[in-house]
Amino acid sequence: MRLKPITIGNITTENNVFLAPLAGYTNYPFRRLCKGYGAGLCYTEMVSAKGLKYGSENTKELLYTEENEGLCAAQVFGNEPDTLRAACEHEAFAPFPIVDINMGCPVPKIYKNGEGSALLENPILAEQIVRECVKSGKIITVKFRIGITDDKLITAEFAKRMEGAGASLITVHGRTKDKIYAGDVNFAEIEAAKRAVQVPVIANGGVFSNADAERLMRETGADGVMVARAALFNPQIFCELTGVPTESKLEMFRKQLKWTGQVCDERFTTVFMRKMAAFYVKGQKGAAAFKEKLFQAQNPEEVWAIAQQIWQE
Template identity: 40%
Template sequence: MSLMIGNIKIDGNLVLGPMAGVTDLPFRLLCKEQGADLIYTEMVSAKGIQYNNKNTEKLLEVAEGERPVSLQLFGSDPYIMSETAKRIEDKNFDILDINMGCPVPKVVNNGEGSGLMKNPKLVGEIVHAVSSAIKKPLTVKIRKGFTESTTNAVEIAKIAEANGAAAVAVHGRTREQYYSGEADWKIIKAVKEAVSIPVIGNGDVITPESATALINETGCDAVMIARGARGNPWIFSQIKEYYQTGKIPKKPTPQEAVDMMLRHARMSIDYKGEYTGIREMRKHIAWYTTGYPLAAKLRNRVNEIESIEQLQELLFEYLKSIG
């Protein structure tokens, strides 16, 4: 089930979606190992790059082992977006993506992220300016619409295609919904039927069965998994196993989960230093332990850990407590 986005061949149809504060380099590498075929970075501010923001620079780092990678930019000024795209094109990524889906108020209130879906004319100008400025393929990630009554994913996808986009990812929720309620897969199907470029479906893929159902119901070319991968990088290998065997894979054992948490923590510390790395791991551990016995007790204590030794001790204690 390979996929072509512009001139980039993706050897499969499973995509790790962009999540601010989650899809950093260590997590992306773990998902790649588990079978993610295309990896998106956290979204990066075009203005932040223009102003040489130090934190922004870190977000542009891509490891050779995680490619192919889609680097996601956000912004609302066609000139700044195109100039930034030109400036970073020689970085180690394969595809450039424009974020038109982020629902966060501070982004939307600047007319960026999903705020762009209220302005189809500007969408066309941005996509045209950026696609004309670079040789790498350009894609866009959109939502169903800004509100239910202004659903316009089909219109925006057509505009993106007409202005040079090589693929479009569609999240089946409106901005109004944020991440609540159910994703509307019918809108993904409608977009797929309206454009000739690849369509990546996104929303409510949390199991191998839901990944298969999304493809069957919408005809989309690839499946994007975002929140379903939090604390569960195994989801990619599980989906592939389900594709091949038709059997639902078993949940990783507590020991396997602990091994993955410790590996993730060490990678995070190597990349960001112990102070930041271990603190950022706290939320990941809360996600990793969901659904395991006595996990609530573990999550209460995880916010106190400040070193890899403390984390190791806590997790080994946890394994003993569940026998």
């Protein structure tokens, strides 16, 4: 993958390989891990603009970060321009100079509320949202899908509108809302978006290897790639894409367990790291038996003991 820095507003990233927002996963320790493996920009999971408005503690926790994280983007969802702007201006967003607006989430509850991918059907409102959020002084970016269904693809026009409204970068997930995460990525639509705008375009969808990333870049002409599910199974995919040296799975797991334990309570750490271990063990011999054991672990020490059995050196 050809690496290059990406300029987003007045900020320049180290490279063009980004970690996607992943609800339930891209917390501070996980982002720290991926950054160490070479990710040029990491995103928080999506947080609700309304949640912040009503003082939800949970929403604030999702935005937890530490000074040493460095550059990171926060992602927000909603559909009220003033509520989204207030979120950008909220103190919980202070550590994040870049705010990405989610216009791709296909989850029924979000879509039915007119949020996430529903904004693809309401481009005027989507523009108003970006215009209002830009007034917060944050660098605003947008992540969206190529349309709701394959018979009505909107990518280039939507990209142009977002740029016109003030977005400093767009990320295109090359699938429709109806496809959720399945099916081929539509390279032509991402390419059409790239041709339509001057701001950087990041291509997203289906990157599970360096060859995938190279193909996505080649076929779309995009400025960079965003990796989502592959990072859940293998955070060291960023090493493969950026040339950072790899380390053992056990060492990776040890770090993530330690860092998660430092900022999350014991219950969360246990449940979260059990889930992560289940991702990391996928495809390995004896994975099913290890998973069964894992899910009986009651505390981080027990999770660690099982991880050592799985990945003994």
